[in-house]
Amino acid sequence: MENLLQEPHPLETVLISRRFRLENSASLATFLANEGFAGFRKALTMTPDEIIAEVKLSSLRGRGGAGFPAGMKWSFVDRKSPKPKYVVVNADESEPGTCKDRVILQYDPFRLIEGVLIAARAIGSERGWIYIRGEYRYLIEHMNAVIAQAYAAGWLGKDIQGSGMNFDFATQSGAGAYECGEESALLESLEGKRGNPRLKPPFPAQVGAFQCPTVLNNVETYSAAPDVILKGGQYYADLGTPKNGGTRLLCISGHVNRPGVYEVRLGMNMLQAVNALAGGVWKGRKLKAIVPGGSSCPVLKAEECDIPMDYDSLAKAGSMLGSGGMVVLDETTDMVKLLSRIMKFYAHESCGWCIPCREGTTWLKKILARLDDGVGSVSDIDTVDQLAVNMFGHTFCPLGDAAAMPTMAIVRKFRHEFEAKLQSASQAFVPAPGTRSLPIVK
Amino acid sequence: MTFSQELESRFAKMLDNYPPGRQKGAVIPMLIYAQDEVGAVTPELVQEIAKRLSVKPIEVNEVVEFYSMLHRTPLGKHHIQICTNISCQLTGGDELWQHACKKLGIGHKQVTPDGLFSLEEVECLGACSWAPAIQDGYEYHHHVTPEKLDKLIDDVRQAVKAQ
Ligand SMILES: Cc1cc2nc3c(=O)[nH]c(=O)nc-3n(C[C@H](O)[C@H](O)[C@H](O)COP(=O)(O)O)c2cc1C
Ligand code: FES
Numbered sequence: 001m002e003n004l005l006q007e008p009h010p011l012e013t014v015l016i017s018r019r020f021r022l023e024n025s026a027s028l029a030t031f032l033a034n035e036g037f038a039g040f041r042k043a044l045t046m047t048p049d050e051i052i053a054e055v056k057l058s059s060l061r062g063r064g065g066a067g068f069p070a071g072m073k074w075s076f077v078d079r080k081s082p083k084p085k086y087v088v089v090n091a092d093e094s095e096p097g098t099c100k101d102r103v104i105l106q107y108d109p110f111r112l113i114e115g116v117l118i119a120a121r122a123i124g125s126e127r128g129w130i131y132i133r134g135e136y137r138y139l140i141e142h143m144n145a146v147i148a149q150a151y152a153a154g155w156l157g158k159d160i161q162g163s164g165m166n167f168d169f170a171t172q173s174g175a176g177a178y179e180c181g182e183e184s185a186l187l188e189s190l191e192g193k194r195g196n197p198r199l200k201p202p203f204p205a206q207v208g209a210f211q212c213p214t215v216l217n218n219v220e221t222y223s224a225a226p227d228v229i230l231k232g233g234q235y236y237a238d239l240g241t242p243k244n245g246g247t248r249l250l251c252i253s254g255h256v257n258r259p260g261v262y263e264v265r266l267g268m269n270m271l272q273a274v275n276a277l278a279g280g281v282w283k284g285r286k287l288k289a290i291v292p293g294g295s296s297c298p299v300l301k302a303e304e305c306d307i308p309m310d311y312d313s314l315a316k317a318g319s320m321l322g323s324g325g326m327v328v329l330d331e332t333t334d335m336v337k338l339l340s341r342i343m344k345f346y347a348h349e350s351c352g353w354c355i356p357c358r359e360g361t362t363w364l365k366k367i368l369a370r371l372d373d374g375v376g377s378v379s380d381i382d383t384v385d386q387l388a389v390n391m392f393g394h395t396f397c398p399l400g401d402a403a404a405m406p407t408m409a410i411v412r413k414f415r416h417e418f419e420a421k422l423q424s425a426s427q428a429f430v431p432a433p434g435t436r437s438l439p440i441v442k
Numbered sequence: 443m444t445f446s447q448e449l450e451s452r453f454a455k456m457l458d459n460y461p462p463g464r465q466k467g468a469v470i471p472m473l474i475y476a477q478d479e480v481g482a483v484t485p486e487l488v489q490e491i492a493k494r495l496s497v498k499p500i501e502v503n504e505v506v507e508f509y510s511m512l513h514r515t516p517l518g519k520h521h522i523q524i525c526t527n528i529s530c531q532l533t534g535g536d537e538l539w540q541h542a543c544k545k546l547g548i549g550h551k552q553v554t555p556d557g558l559f560s561l562e563e564v565e566c567l568g569a570c571s572w573a574p575a576i577q578d579g580y581e582y583h584h585h586v587t588p589e590k591l592d593k594l595i596d597d598v599r600q601a602v603k604a605q
Contacts, residue, residue: 002582004572084461096527096566127461134474134511135567137580170459173471176511178565192466192495194508210464253529253570260571295528295566325570327529341531345565351508 001138004103006260009277013239015227015247016220017263020107026142028149031110037155039226043118044163046229048079051122055225057233059245063100064090064181064218065294065323066398067311070225076205077123077213086209087120087128088190088216092174092181094133095294096345097325100249101219103261105132105139108223109146113155113169115222118229119215120167127168129209130219131186134175143171178349182397183216185351196353197397220249220324240266244310248324252278255285255330266310270300273309274328285330289413293322295342296402298409299329319409335414336421339407340368346403354396360387361403371418374425381418385411443490449479453494466495469505473512481516518553518560520598522546522591523577526563529570534587538574539563541588545595558598 005020014020024030031037043051056071077085089112093101104112116128132140147169150156158166172190174180180189184198187209208214224246228236237245244266250273253259257279264273270290274280281287287302292309298319300307307313314321329338347365352358364387370376371384388407391400411418445453452475453468460467472491477483483506492499506512524542526535543549546559553560569575572584578594 002572002584093568094566097529097570098566099568099570099572102568129459133568134509135577135580138582168459172459172467173474175470175474175509177509189470190467191464192469192497192501192505194504210461210467251571253573254532259573291528325529327532327570329532333532338528338531341526341528345527348510348565 001106001142004099004106004261006258009262011268011272011276012263013247013265014263015239016104016111016223016249017107019111020103025107026109026146028110028146028153031108035230036110037114037226039228039230040114040117040121041161043121043229044161044165048122048124051118051229054233055122055228058224058228058236059233059240059243060221060224060228060236061244061311062218063220063224063248063324065095065296065320067321070217070221073205073217074119074122074215076203077215078206079124081213083212084127085123085125086212086214087116087123087125088187088204088209088214089116089128089130089219089222090181090183090186090216091130091132091136091139091219092178092186093136093219093323094178094181094349095296095323095325096342097251097253097291097294097327098323099251099253100261100324102136102139103249104219104223105136105143109143110150110155111223111226112219113146113150115225116169117155117160117165117167118225119217119222121165123213123215125215126166129170129172129190131172131174131180131190133180134173137173140171140173147171177351178345179351179397179399182399185397186216187214194351196351197399199396218323241308241310241313244312250277250309251325252328253325254291254328255282255333256280256328257282264309267308267313270305270307270309270326273326274305278328281328281330283330285332287328288331288333289329289335291325291327291329291406292319294325295327295345296320296405297322298405299413301413320405334372335410335417336368336372339410340365340372342406343368343403346399350399350403354400356391357395357397357400357403360391360395360400363387364403364407371421374421376422378419378422381411381415443486445476445479449475466497466501469495469497469502470509473502473506474509477512483512483514516553516557519558520578521560521562522595523562523564523567525565525567525569525573525575527566527570529566530574533573535574538576538586538588538591542591545592558602559595 060070061067177195179185180195185195189195204214250262289299311321343365347361350357350361388404392404456468488502492502524539
């Protein structure tokens, strides 16, 4: 396995990552010698209601993108339902810019198992899955081995550590589909179907995996649970800002000197993260903009980036904390090219189930590829904006929003770049080799 | 169809992972692991998996069409997947892609005549902080430069020649 860790930075707060740099950090022995399963042991002495209350108190919010409060989600499961309840882990990690779940699974996989057991105890579940994107094959094999070890040592299976609790857990491989990160499409895929989303409501807490009540969270969300229980919800909450508890893994990429995955308290200043943690913008250049939490989050211009990084502050700034995938753009970045590439992604990954998303992303892709070649008219820029406006909130699942949000932000905040590209190219249009766009006859 | 002992025991384990009567859940994992052994999702493989899961072949086919890692025709021995999504694009992914096309003389989803290599421009691989990233089969390579890519390709060619 490739090394994914850099030197720890003094500005990091290591909680979730505190075992990452130990020798053989992924082994059960290292885990057990370093507070492993201590949170779960404590959870075994608590009632499900007490566990959920503690998670609510921690103000732990979903680390997969939407930032929904985890304790609230767990409390929605009807524990009295006669149906089995399931726990599902989202390890699809496909949002461009995001590469943190991989680090957790590689370096501290038993932490996830512990978090899952706590969730299982809280909702009364006896079975769960971790859905891992197919490209992460090495992690699927790694998790299979980890799960087998956990069974052998009595941390999974029947009567776990003599507690009377049963829990079965297995990996499920994806096979290449961003849409399968969307929770209801993931559940379809788990049932052996195409990854099309389901109509909501009902939400997975009522009708989830195999039509049974299900808790579904991101890898990092479950992995935070052991410390919430062990150290207490209040301790965890106090690490962050009000309603935004704890720490999170930030994946910094793009034009910085020290890209990497860093653990920070929620509320760290965004510019500080770029300049101090990641060593500043590379090549001595200036910052142009930041994609704060994966490609679906609206970009923030440099002058908008002096803000605390928590869910609510980002929302106030008109963007999102998303999945923690922070992509830094230097002053030379071609924003038209960037948006064109983003849209190529969403058009490729649109599952085709609903028309506003399928057609919207496809048309946006075509127009943006053309604009990137410097072909088209100024009215095309408005068309791009309008298409995004029409998609937003009108698609079956949030993939359409994920495509519309960065589009509206980039085309509005950097309109001059689109116009400049048209102007400079209209004198001499030479299509880039291999591009498929047709020149417009004016 | 017969599979290796290893794959058979993997299948047996997989089928244990679902609630009673819900074994269809295994269709995607079965397909991707079987594809690795067979080389492609052949019509026989579709029939075989449908039979084993007691579903109609169309239910397998519709899944095959959906997931981008499942393919009907064989790829090269080394399937080189180059990410050109944003974090990689910003750090040289596009140049890497162009370089790979030139070096191998093939394009997107094509296979070299000797069957050694195939190429695919892929979406984010979850390696953004170590961009630009590629996968050779399932193996990750981080911080890839055109020179590193050349070496990877040349080493494979050399190893084949030496055999
Ligand atoms: C198109 C799309 C892709 C998504 N991809 C992922 C993903 O790869 N990983 C993830 O954890 N959540 C992803 N999500 C969010 C999930 O739907 C869901 O909100 C999340 O897994 C819930 O867990 P959390 O509350 O712990 O964040 C995606 C959502 C959408 C709409
Ligand atoms: S953008 Fe290339 S690995 Fe994420």
